Amino acid sequence: MAGETNNHFAGRAKTVIQARDVTYHQAPEPPPVPDPHQVPPSTPWFVNRTDDLAGLSGWLDPDAGGPPRIALLTGLPGVGKRNTARRWVEDTRGRYPGGELYVDFAELRGPTGGGADVSAALTGLLRSLGTDDRYLPTSLGELAGLYRTRTAKRGVLVVLDNVTHPAHVSTFLPAAPGSAVLATSGRRLGELVLDGARLLPLEPLSAKSGARLLADLCGAKRVAAEPEAAARLVAGCGGLPVALHLAAARLLTHRRLTIAALVAELEKESGGLDALSLDSANGMSVLLGAACRDLPADALRLYRRLGLLPGHGFDAETAAAADGSDAATARRLLDVLETASLLEDTVPDEDTVPDRHRLHDLVRRHARDLAEADESAAEREAALRRIVDHYTVRAAFADRAVMGTRLRLTDHDELLTGHDDPFAGPDARAAALDWLEAERADALAVLRAAAEHGLDRRVWQLAESLTALYLHHRHLADWIESGTLGAAAAARTGDTAAEARLRSLLSRPLMDTGQHDRARAELEAAVALADASGHPVLRASVREFSGRYWDRFDPARAVRVYEDSLALNLAADEPRGAALARLFLGGALAASGHHEAGLAALTEAYEQLSALGDVRMAGRALAAVGRLAENAEALGRAAEMLRKTRAAYYEAEVREELAGLLERAGDGAGARPHLARAVELLDAGGGPRAEELRERLSALS
Template identity: 85%
Template sequence: MAGEPTAGGATAGETSNHFAGRAETVIQARKVTYHHHHAPEPPPVTVPHQVPPSTPRFVNRVDELADMDGWLDPDAGGPPRIAVLSGLPGVGKSTTARRWAETARGRYPGGELYVDFAELRGPTGGGADVSAGLARCLRALGVEDRYLPATLGELAGLYRSRTAEQGVLVVLDDVTHPAHVSALLPAAPGSAVLATSGRRLGELVLDGARLLPLDPLDADSGSRLLAELCGPARIAAEPEAAARLVEGCGGLPVALHLAAARLLTHRRLTVAALAAELEAESGGLAALSLNPANGMSALLGIACRDLPADALRLYRRLGLLPGRGFDAETAAAADGSDPATARRLLDVLDAASLLEDAVRDRHRLHDLVRRHARDRAESDEPAAEREAALGRIVDHYTVRAAFADRAVMGNRLRITDHDELLTGHEDPFTGPGARDTALDWLEAERADALAVLRAAAAHGLDRRAWQLAESLTALYLHHRHLADWIESGTLGAAAAARTGDRAAEARLRSLLSRPLMDTGAHDRAREELETATVLADASGHPVLRASVREFSGRYWDRYDPARAVRVYEDSLALNVAADEPRGAALARFFMGGALIASGDREAGLAALTASYEALSALGDVRMAGRALAALGRHARSAEALERAAEMLRETRAGHYEAEVREELAGLLERSGDTEAARGHLSRAVELLAAGGSPRAGELRERLSAL
C-alpha cells in the first residue's frame, strides 16, 4: 500500500515530506489517510461591561438600592429575576439603576449588558425594535453581524443560548413595553434584568417581576444635591432662596441639575432670581431649561408623546385645576366627561407615571407636571374651553360642598338656595355615617376647595364663590382652620358684595367675625359685624337679622356682658317671631353665659338648661354638648364635662372638645387626679395641634409639667 495516492492525491511518502515540520497526525486506513490538525486557540471572549457610569453626585436612594440588593442577589440562584424602576420623568431612574449596577459589577460572571431603548426609538419617538435590542446584546456576547439571524424568534433563541451558561445582568433603560423586558430575559440561573421605565409595566408581575416605584427626593436630599452641584458656598449665601428653589424643583434630580446648570452658566443669576422665575404663574418651567430641546418641559413632553388623544386631553385639563389634589369626579368635571371615563383615563396617566400615588382615591400631579399640563392647556386648548372647564370645576365644588354642608350641619340658616343649587344632582353623602363622610370629604378637600374659591373670585364667578364660602363654614366650625376661614370669608363676602346680594354678604361677614375674634383681630371683627347688621336689616330676612345679632352678642361678651345680654334678647325675640326654634335655643345658650358674667347666675343657669333641653330635642348633639359643657363648667361638675366632651367627640367638634378637655384637666388636677388630668390634656393638645392652634404649644408645656 506504500506509494499509493492518498486522499489528497500524494503518496504517503510525499505526504510525510510535504508536511514535514508541521504538527499533524496521519492515520492510514486501507487506502484513505485522514489528517487531524490542531487549530489555533480562538481569541478569548471579552466579558461585556456595558452599563454607563452613574453621576458622581448621587444622594439618598438607600432604601431602593437595598431593595435591589435583596431581590437581584445573584448568589440566591434560581430562575432569572426582574426588577422595574418606574417613576416621573426626571426622578432619577436611570441614574439609580446605573449606580446599583456599579455596585454589582463582577458579581455576574457573564458580565453586564445594557440597552437604551430611548436611543433605539430615536428622536421621532417611534416604537423601539426588540430585535435591535437583542442584536446589540448578541454583538456584545461575541456574535458577528454576519451570523445574526434574520427573524426575532431566531434572535431570541440565539440570545437564550448565549446566556445559558453564566449569570448575566441586563440593564434596560427607558423601556416602554413589557415585551422589551421579557424578550431580553437571560437563560442562566442567577441572572437578572433591571429595567427603568416611565410606565408601571404591571404586566411583568406575571413574569415574577418586582415593581419598584421611585419617589422624588425629600427636601434634605434635594438641598444636598443642589449644594454638591453648585458648591456649598453658593447655596449657603442664599439659604432661604435655595430652599424655595429646592421646593420648586419638587425633588426631581433632573430639575435640580437643570437649575444648577442655569446658575453655573449664568454667574450673575442669583438663586433668589432663579427661584422667582420658577415660581412665576406663567412660563415658570422655562427656568429649568438651557435651550428649547433640553429642559424640563421637553422631558415631560416626551413622557406625554405616546398618550392616547383622550388621555392627553384629560392631562391638559387637569392642569387647569386650581388645586393640587383631585378625585375621579373632579377630573370628570375638568374634562367634561363622566366619572367612569375619567377613572379609565386616570389609569392611563397613572400607568405613564404622570400621577402621584393615589391616597383614598385622590390623586395629585407633581408640581412640575401640573405646570407642564397647564402650559399645554394654554397652548392647545381654546380660551373658551379653558373658561368652560373652570366653570365646571367651580360648579362641581360648589354643589359637592353644599351637599357636605347639609349632611354636617343639618337644618341651619343658609342663604344659598339648596333647592335650586342641588336639584338634579346625586347626593354623595347619604345613609349611615353620612355626616362623618361629608366632614372627611371637606377636610380632604380643604386646600383644594379654597384654591377653587380663589379662582372663582378671580374669574368673576362671584355667585358660586360666595355659595362655596358659605358651605365651607361647615368645616371651619368643626376643625377651626382659622387662617383658611378668614380668607374664605373675606373672599366670599367680597364676591357677595359684587353681586349685590345683601343677605349673603351679611351672613358671610357675621361668620367671618368668629375667626377674627379667635385670632385677636377684634376691631376688624366689630367692623364686620356692624356692616353685617346694616345689611341684614336691609335684606328684611328675619332669621338672618337674629343670627347677626347673635354673632354681635358674642363680640360684646368680651367687653360688655350687660350689652351682650340685650343683643341676645333681640336675637331671641326675632327667632321666636320667625318660628325658628334652633335659633332661639342658640340665643338662650349664649345669653346664659352673658347673664352669669353679668352677675345673674340663676337666670344664666336657667337659660343654659332651657337651651340644652331644646337643642337635645332638636337632635343637635354638637350644640347640646356645648350647652352641657357650659352647665358643667359653671357647676364645677366633672360628670357633666365628661359627658359633654364625649358628645363633642361624637360630632367631631374638635375645637370645642379641646376646650372641655382642658377645663376637665384643670378640675381633675385640683382634685388630685393627675393621671386623668394628663389624659384629658393630652387629648386637648392633639386636637389643637391638628387644627393648627397656637395654643397647642402652650398646653404641651403644661402637660410636660404635670
Template identity: 50%
Template sequence: MNSLPGNVDGQLAQVGVAHGPITFNYQAPPSPEPRDRRRPNQVPRPPRGFVDRRTVLAELDGLFGGEDADGCPIGVFSGLPGVGKTAAASKWAHDNHQRFPGGQIFVDFAELRSGAGGDVSEALATCLRALGVRDPYLPEGFAERTALYRDLSAERRVLVVLDDVTRPAQVTALLPQGPGSAVLATSTWQLGELVLDGAALLPLDVLDTESAVELLSALCTRQRIAAEPAAAARLVELCGGLPIAVRICAARLLTQKRLTIGTLVDELSDEQSRLSRIAVFSVHEERTVSATLELAYRDLPAAAARMYRTLGHLPGLSFDTAVAAAAGLDSVAAAEEALRVLEAASLLSVLDDGRYALHGLVRLHAQATSTAQDPPGTARKTIGRVLGHYLALTFLADLAVRADRLRITKTEDAVRTSGSGEDAFVDPFAGSAQPGRDALCWLEAERANILAVLRAASRLDFDRPVWQLAEAFTVLFFHHRHLADWRESLELGVTAAERDRNAAAEARLRSLLSRPLLDLKQDEQAKAHLDTAERRAVESGHLVLQASVQEFLGRYWDRHDPDRAVDAYRTSLALNVEAGEERGEALARYFLGCAQSVTGDHAAALSVLAEARTAFLALGDKRMAARSLADVGRTRARLGDSAGAVADLSQAADDLHGCKASHYEAQALEDLANLLDEPDEVRACLRRALAVYEEGGSPRVAEVLARLTAG
C-alpha cells in the first residue's frame, strides 16, 4: 500500500523500486506579486498636424497642475465622433509626460469592446500589466484585481488615459491611488454623472475655418493650399470643420496626386454623395466618416436610434422639441427623452437659444441610415408632418400679429387640433401679454427653418400647404424686410398655388410677390405678376381680393404713372366699401392720400391721410397709423411746412420703432434727415437708417452710406 501518514515538508518521492541515484531539481515558487519598476509609456503619439485646442488644453494644465489636489483629478473630453478627442488627449499627455514620473497608462475601450471580455475587469487587467503584473499572476476576480490595482498605483504618480469610454463606472473603477496621479478620459457620451466625482467635463467642438485650413495645410503642404486658397476654405466648410473628415480628405489628396482641391470640392458639393466621398481606401484599411458615426449609432437605444433617423430628414439647420415630436409622431415627453440621449451621445448639439442642431455630416449619416432601415416614403412623411407643424404655428403667428388681414387660407385648413392632455395642440401666442411681438420674434428665429421647409415641401409637391405657409409667412416680411427670403418664399408659394389650381391663392401670392420685387427694383417682373393676379382675382369672384390686387397695382403705378396710381387706389377703395371691408377701406384711403400728394393735390392728400390715420387707430393698427403720420409729415413738407413736417416725421419714426416696423422707420428717418439743419442730427438719422437697411439687405445701403461718407 502506497501511503504516508502525517505531514511532510520539503522534497518527497514515493516509488516502488529505484535503480540508480535519484536527482531532485527544485526551484522556489515565484513571488505572487512581481513588481516591474519600468515606466509605462503607452499613450499613442498625437496625430500629425495637430492644431488648435489651446483653450481646453490650458484648462487641463490647471486641472492636473499639482500633487495637492483632493483625490484624483479627472478630465473628460467629449464630443462628436471624429472631432479629435483622442488626438487632444494624446497631445496633452505627450506634452506633459514629465509631470508623471510613474508613467502613462492607456486603455482603449473600443478595442476591448471588439473582443471578448470588453469590460471594466479586462481594463483593470490592462492597467495591471502596465504596472508590471505578468499574466500568470493576474487575479481572476474583479474585486481582487481592483485591490491589487489600488495597491500598485499607490506607489506611483501616473496618468491613466481611458479612450472611448461609454459608462462612468469605466472611469471611477480605474482611478489610481498615487498622489498627483490623474485620469484623462475621452467619450462620445457626455458622462455628466462624473461631475459628482469631481470630473471636469471638457466638450470639444468642430474646428473653425482657419484652424481646419491650418490642419489641411499641415497634412498637404502649405504650397498646395496656397495654390487654391478659396477651394481649401470651401473644402473644410464642406467637411463641417470635423477633423476626421479633413484628415480623410487630406489623405485622398495625398494618395491621388492628380486630384486637385477644387475637383474634390466639386465632388463633395453633391450633398447626396458627400458622405461616401469623404473616404480613403488602401489594401490595408478603409477610413470613412460614415464608419465612425456608425459606431456611435450602434450604441443608441431603440427610441433614440429611431429619433436619430427621423432627424436626418428634417429641413433646416435647427429644431426644437416640438418639431422633433411632430416629425417622429412622438409625445413631447418621449421626444425630450430621445433628444436627451442623442445629446449625451454627442450626436446633436444645443444652440444658445435652446434649439438643437445636427452637424451636417451627422445629418447625412442619419439620412443614409434611415434610407437603409426605414420603409420607403419615410422622408416624405416626415417632411409632411413638419410642414403641417410649421403651417399651424405660422398661421397662428400671423393671426397674433394682425387678425383682420386678408387671408385665402382658412383657419380649419391650417390648424388641425388633435390629441389630448400634454400633446393637444395649443396656440403658443394666445396667453402672451404681447402676442404680436412674441409671434414676430418666433418667426424671426424660425425664418431659415421655415424657408427650408418650404423648399423641401415644394420639391415633394405638397402644393396646398406650401402656398398656405407662404401666405402666412409673409407677415414677418411686412415688419422685417429680408427681401431675398421674402421673394423666394412667395415664388415657391405662387408655383404651388398654380399647381393647386387655386385662382384666389395665386392672385394673393402674386400680388404679395410684387412687394419684394419692387423693393429690389425689379419692376417689370412685379408688373407681370400683378397683371396675372388681376385676372385670377376676377376669376375667383373674391371682391376683397380684387380690391387688394388693385391696391398692389397702385403701388406699381406710384413709380411709373402717379395719375394711374390714384385711379387704382380709388378702385380699391370703392371695392372695399362695397364689400364692407373696413381695414381694406382704411388701406385704400392711406395709399390714395399718398398718391394724391405725389400728384400735387396736397390739400386733398392731408384730408384723406388724416381719415386713414383715424381709421387705423380705431382698428388698433398702430403700425399703419404711424405710417399714415409719416406721410402726413411728407405732405406738410411739400406744402412748405417744415416745422410741422419735422414734428410729424420725428413722432412717426419713434412710433414705427416701437412697432418694430424698421423698414418704414428708416424711410421716415431719411426724409427727416432731408429737413434737418444740424449736421449731427442729420448723421444720427442716417446712421439709424443705415443700420436698418444693412440688417435687411436693402439696396438703399449704398446710397445712405454715400451720404454719410460725404459728410
C-alpha cells in the first residue's frame, strides 16, 4: 500500500506515516474555534443609564468569582432594556475569557408568538462553542448537560433577550465560576430570585435625557427651532426611548412634518398613538400589543378599562370600579398586569397611600384605544359612571372623617348607605387626608370627566367633598377649578342650595390668589341663592364666608355680617356654626378697634370649639387669641393642635407668626425652628411665600 492515497482525504492536507508496508493517513487537528462574540451592537444614540450600567457592573463582576450570577432587566415596553444590555456588554467586552453568547427568544417564538424552541437555542450555542453536529444530542436534557460541560472551563457571558419564562434563564446558566447571565424581559420573573438573580427594573428617561436623545436623533438645530413643541414631544413620549426613536424617524422621514404637527397628532385623546408609528409592523401600538398578547381574557378586559380612567393613578378599589368587579378580583388581575410590566408602581413613602399603581401615558392611550375598539359605547359609559360613583362615595367618606359634622349639602345618608367605610378606625382622619392627597390629581380628572359627560349631581357632590382636602392643604388652583365646576354643575341641576354652598367655598381660594372682584361676585350670588333656598344653616354659612371678604376691605362691615351669621346659627340651633361665627367676629372686632370685645369673643369661640371636639378650629381660635394678646405660649399650643390635625396651611401661618413674635423679643434661636417648619409646610403645599420665608430663615442662621 506504499505510495497509495485514500480518496477519503482527497483535497485535504494530510500527514503520511510509513510503518513497514503500511501507510497511515492522519487527519489534521481542526482549526481552533474563535471565542464567540455574538451580542449585537447597541444603537449609537444612547443617553444616561449611568446608574443602571453601574448596577449591572457591580452585580455581574467577573472578577468576583464564585457561582455564575444572573441579572434581569425589566420595565415597560420600549423603555430600552435591550439597548441597555447591549451597551453594558460593549463596555465590558474582554472581561469574560470564554466570550459572549446571545439568544433572542423573540426570534425563537416567531411572529405569532407561542413557545420558544429551547433545544434549537442550545444547539446553536453549542455549535458556537465548537461542537460538531455529529456530536449534538437530540434530547433537551442531554443538550443542557453538554452545554454545561462546554461552559465549565472559562467564564462566559450569556445575554438572553425577550425572555418570558424563568426556565429560559436557568437552562442557559453556564458552569464556569465568574460566568454571568444577563437577561431582558417584559415580564417580572420573580421566580428567578430563587436562583439568586438580581432584578433590575429600568425607569423611563428623565425629561433632560429625553430631550438630549431627541436632539441626538433629529439634530440639535431642528429641535432648537421648535423648543416648546420639542419639550411637549419629549413629555408625550414619557421617557420611553423607543417612542422617541419612532417620533424622530417620522420627523426625519417626512421632512415637512413639523414637531408641533407631530405633537398635535400625539396629543389627540383617541388614536394619538398613530403618531408614533412608521407602518403596520413598527409602532408603539404594535409594541404594546405584543406585550398584551399573552394576557388572559379577564386581565385584558381590566387593562382596556383602566384606559378609561380619567387619571393615571389608581388602587385596587378604583380598578374594581372600572372593571365592574370586586377588589379581590382586581388585585389578582393587577398582579397579572404588573408581571407583564404594563403597570408602574407609585413609590410609597410616609406621605402617600401604599398599593397604588399608575399607567404610563402611552400605555394608557393604548388601553383606551383597545377599549374604544373592543367595547361598546354603553359599556364605556357604564364604566365611567362606576368610576365617578366610586370617587364620589370615597371622597364623601373622607370628608366625613376629616371634617366631622360640618355643614354639607350632600346627603350622606342617601349616598353612603350600603357602602363600607374605608376610613373607619382610630386613625380615620389621617388616613382620609392621606387618601385625598394621594388621589388629588386623579380625583380632579374624574371631576372634569364627570362634568364633560353631564353627571352634574355627582360633580357638585364630589367638588363639595374635595374641599376637605383644600381647606387643609390649600391646593389653590385645584380648588378654584373644582369649585367652578361644582358650582356650574349645581346651577345646571337647579339646586340653589348646593350652588350657594359651592360658590361660597369657591370664594376662599379666589381671595387667596388675589381675585377679589370675582370672589365678591361669587359671594353675592351665594347669599342670594342661600336666601332663596331657605336653608337656615346655609344662610348663616354664606354670610360667614362673606365676612371673610369684608375682613380685608371693611372690618366694620365684617362685624355686621358676622353678627348676622351668629344670629342665624343661634336661631337654627347650630352650635358649631355659632362658634365659628364668634371666632371670625372676634377677629373683626379687634380689627375695628374693639380689642377687649374681640379677645372675649375669640376666647369664647375657643372654649366652645374645644367642647365640641373640633381640634382644628379650636387651634385656629387659640392662635387668634395668641396673636391678639401677643402670647407666644398660646401660639405654640395652637401650632401643635394644628400640626396634630394636619392643618398644614394654618400651622404654617401660626409658625410664622410665632417666629416673628420671638424675633421681636430678641430670641432668634427660638424663632428658627418655627420658621423652618413653616418653610417645610409651604414647600410641601406649593405655597408662594416659601422662598420669602426661606430668606428670613437664612438671615437668622
